[in-house]
Amino acid sequence: MGQRLDLHAILVGITPNVYFQAPASINMQYPCLRYNWDDEETEFANDRPYNRRRRYSVTVIDTNPDSLIPDQVAALPLCVFDRFYTADNLNHYVYKLFF
Amino acid sequence: MAVLVWDAIGERFYETGVDHGVLYIPDVAGVYDNGVAWNGLTAVSESPTGAEPTAQYADNIKYLNLISAEEFGFTIEAFTYPPEFEQFDGLATPIVGVSVGQQSRGTFGLSYRTRVGNDLENEDHGYKLHLVYGCVASPSEKAYNTISDTPEAITFSWEVSTTPMAVPGLKPSSQLVIDSRTADPTNLAALETLLYGDELVDPALPTPAEIITLFTP
Numbered sequence: 001m002g003q004r005l006d007l008h009a010i011l012v013g014i015t016p017n018v019y020f021q022a023p024a025s026i027n028m029q030y031p032c033l034r035y036n037w038d039d040e041e042t043e044f045a046n047d048r049p050y051n052r053r054r055r056y057s058v059t060v061i062d063t064n065p066d067s068l069i070p071d072q073v074a075a076l077p078l079c080v081f082d083r084f085y086t087a088d089n090l091n092h093y094v095y096k097l098f099f
Numbered sequence: 100m101a102v103l104v105w106d107a108i109g110e111r112f113y114e115t116g117v118d119h120g121v122l123y124i125p126d127v128a129g130v131y132d133n134g135v136a137w138n139g140l141t142a143v144s145e146s147p148t149g150a151e152p153t154a155q156y157a158d159n160i161k162y163l164n165l166i167s168a169e170e171f172g173f174t175i176e177a178f179t180y181p182p183e184f185e186q187f188d189g190l191a192t193p194i195v196g197v198s199v200g201q202q203s204r205g206t207f208g209l210s211y212r213t214r215v216g217n218d219l220e221n222e223d224h225g226y227k228l229h230l231v232y233g234c235v236a237s238p239s240e241k242a243y244n245t246i247s248d249t250p251e252a253i254t255f256s257w258e259v260s261t262t263p264m265a266v267p268g269l270k271p272s273s274q275l276v277i278d279s280r281t282a283d284p285t286n287l288a289a290l291e292t293l294l295y296g297d298e299l300v301d302p303a304l305p306t307p308a309e310i311i312t313l314f315t316p
Contacts, residue, residue, distance in 0.1 A: 043178070046120070047116040078249075
């Protein structure tokens with residue numbers, strides 16, 4: 001299982017505004033990446049958990065409907081598009097990412 | 100007179116799990132004196148064959164059944180295997196870091212532990228040690244797939260056939276099972292020290308004769 005801060009560094013390389021499990025009260029700067037722990041897959045061997053992979057939900061939030069940031073997130077290994085929606089005149093691209 | 104009781108409290112037994120896999124490598128004399136831990140063991144599926152009846156007829160009736168010899172085989176499934184297992188999977192290592200396939204397959208030993216549970220103590224009720232001798236692994240498929248959006252480790256699988264060893268007073272056998280619920284605890288601890296090693300003893304697989312001697316009062 002990779003370290004969360006390693007993922008954070010990769011995401012900062014895509015856009016400088018990255019927020020991990022950001023509370024609703026935080027004043028985010030756009031475009032940004034907001035991500036949170038979403039799920040975990042566990043494989044078992046020897047009667048115990050043998051290998052764990054944590055899954056994150058990564059949301060690209062951008063005012064630009066033609067943003068190139070979603071393509072950069074989608075190119076990450078073990079990443080797949082989940083859904084798109086708009087809220088408060090902001091475009092939200094949600095991805096599932098194992099890291 | 101005894102009255103039969105079904106599913107009494109504390110007697111609702113079941114078996115589950117597999118762990119403590121150990122690969123034993125024989126020396127030139129065939130003594131399994133070198134054990135290594137098998138990480139990532141996910142399943143051992145025992146599949147004995149043989150013991151099939153062949154009907155014999157005489158006097159216009161079925162006269163008797165002749166039973167064929169029984170053979171013990173099993174399948175190992177694991178996420179990985181110890182490097183020492185490569186020689187038993189047809190790989191030779193002429194130089195460190197280089198493996199050559201389609202080589203002769205040696206004979207190895209294996210031990211693994213399964214749990215015995217009941218309704219009071221669950222999986223902590225007891226366990227069985229399974230010791231297998233004279234194992235030869237068959238070539239098996241290894242399907243390497245692309246990494247996708249769902250991480251998934253390959254589960255390797257090997258079919259294994261066995262050659263029985265001599266057992267004092269009984270027919271030759273490839274498999275011994277020691278049940279912690281009935282075996283003498285002191286002797287069981289001594290056997291586990293032999294199987295898994297300690298500061299003074301390297302892991303080794305005793306012969307069936309040695310194990311019977313160990314457990315004989």
